[in-house]
Amino acid sequence: MAQRIIKLYASEFPENEPFVSFFRRPDVKTVFLKNSNFFELKAPDEHAIFFVHETAFTSNLLRFLGYFDKTGKNLPLVIAGDKFEQSYLEHLFANRPFTHVKPAIGETELYETVLKVRAGQASFLPEHDYAKELQTARENIESLHKIGMALSSEKDPDKLLELILTQSRNIAGADAGSLYLLEGxxxxxxxxxxxxxxxxxxxxxxxxxxxxxxxCGYTAGSKVAVSLLDAYDIPATFPFTFNKSYDQKSGYRSKSMLAVPMRNKSGEVLGVIQLINKRADYESKTAGQTLALEMIRPFDHDDVELLNSLASQAAVALENSRLYQDIKRLFEGFVKASIFAIESRDPTTHGHSERVAELTIALAHEINNIHSGELAELHFDHKRLTELRYASLLHDFGKVGVREEVLVKAKKLFPYELDGLKDRYRYIQKSLESDFYRECLEYAVENGIERFQLIRPSIEAAFRARSQDVQETLDFLIRANEPTFLEDGSFNKLLELGKENHLGRDGLLTPMLTERETHVLSIRRGSLSEAERIEIESHVRHTFKFLSKIPWIKDLNRIPEIAYAHHEKLNGRGYPNHLSREEIPIEAQMLCVADIFDALTAQDRPYKPAVPLQKALDILRMDVDQNHINREIVDVFINRQVYRVLEGRMFR
Incomplete structure (x- = not known):
């Protein structure tokens, strides 16, 4: 009789037949364990049998699977219930004998079944192919390693989410899945x-x-995974329900389900991965083909372990991606702040950097569509476009190192210099007036009023002529102060004025033009003197020095070089380094074309009017003919109408 004793470790069972009678048998010795006590059983009797009711099993599916995987692997298992078939449940158990019995079974039949289980004649006896199991374990480890590398290298947030969900389905063999991210x-x-x-x-x-x-809301809140054998039959111990509306609309049948939280190293939940319907035919699946119910399998303990591992890697990848995006936003903010700093010192060029960047990037996109000629070998991927955009946005940053009065100089003379010139000419006019009255007084005293009245008209005429001449000279100088082309006659007149002085009756000499005024007003074109032009051109060196101080990542490390060369000319006469065509980066040549076009068509430059569109394009062609800029790039710019990205905003 002692040999026939059946020892059971049993979960809670309903108080009905055949279980009540079975447990009362004298040769059935049962240790009833509530769920928490079940999992605390560390060293079960090696001759015992686990006997678990379906309700208890499904309510704590993951804990039971984890427990059975680690404890008493050789002990047979009997699950009683009628919600799932043996063929469905046995996919959960690869490490132990397993038998499924229905509640409708008679007490005697149940007893005989348990005897068979004890004798090793269970309905499901796993056949171990240890070599294959070892190979599968190796493949899983290798897959996780490859997935981890792929996740860590993907920086694009949308692509990363696609990768996480796709690899999660692949590693668990799931037909469908969803991904949720924590918000707030x-x-x-x-x-x-x-x-x-x-x-x-x-x-x-x-x-x-x-x-x-x-x-998924429950999974995120509890921070633990949830596995369901059937989403349509959720154990009453769970507070959530399954929304069938999607299935009803699509004709889909959601059955096995696994939801795993993505937790970072601090245990914080970043999101949830939800998988639906593990497929028996995953390796041979065909997209768009209906999934047969008999092909659906439950997610087993290995799936949970693998997905937990992948979810941890995904959480790290998400945090890295967010950090990368935060750094990008931080750098974008820095770039915008830099542009703001430039434009605050030179408000007349407001928007120039953004427009040049927009033109240059549009030009790059068009060059990507060129399939012949010098530009056919060029291709701008996302990394090169990003590098080109930043170089375009920051190409003028060195202007912060140029004196503000030179940077915003609209006329040849600085405003305070023009005011000084006008004040001096007012003094000359007052001096002429004073000399006129003094001459009148002296003549009247010496010759009498009557004779003075006779000569007075001629004295007044001479005074008016001298006064008008001074005013005309001032008007000429004000015109010469404009940054327009200075003709030879005007140039010579300025040189003569530079030699003249006004001599008052008090003996004081007042120059009609100072040496500085003569030099500056004699500028043939524009508003800058040679020294000022050199100072303005120094902004390129300032830009290079500034950008070279930034520890650029590999994908962006050519930004200083590109920005440095945007004022070079193909004939070697550009600045600051007089580079030849071969030495100028092609990106800098593109930036140069965009920079010239915007400078020509900008409507906010005080020192020159905006040039109409057609004239601006003609000037670009002239620069090509003079071997200043790249012909192929200008052809793309004009023929592909790249400039239209600014249409309605800048040119007419």
């Missing part, structure tokens, strides 16, 4: 959904509260 402290944002059977991958944007009303 109390809700998830539904970001992505994939489904092989329905052949779709859809970006979502709906919110889901973190509470017990939904599977």
């Amino acid at each position: 402290e109390d809700q998830l944002r539904f970001k992505l959904s994939q489904n092989v059977s329905l052949d779709w991958s859809v970006k979502e944007n709906s919110a889901l509260p973190i509470n017990g009303h939904s599977i």
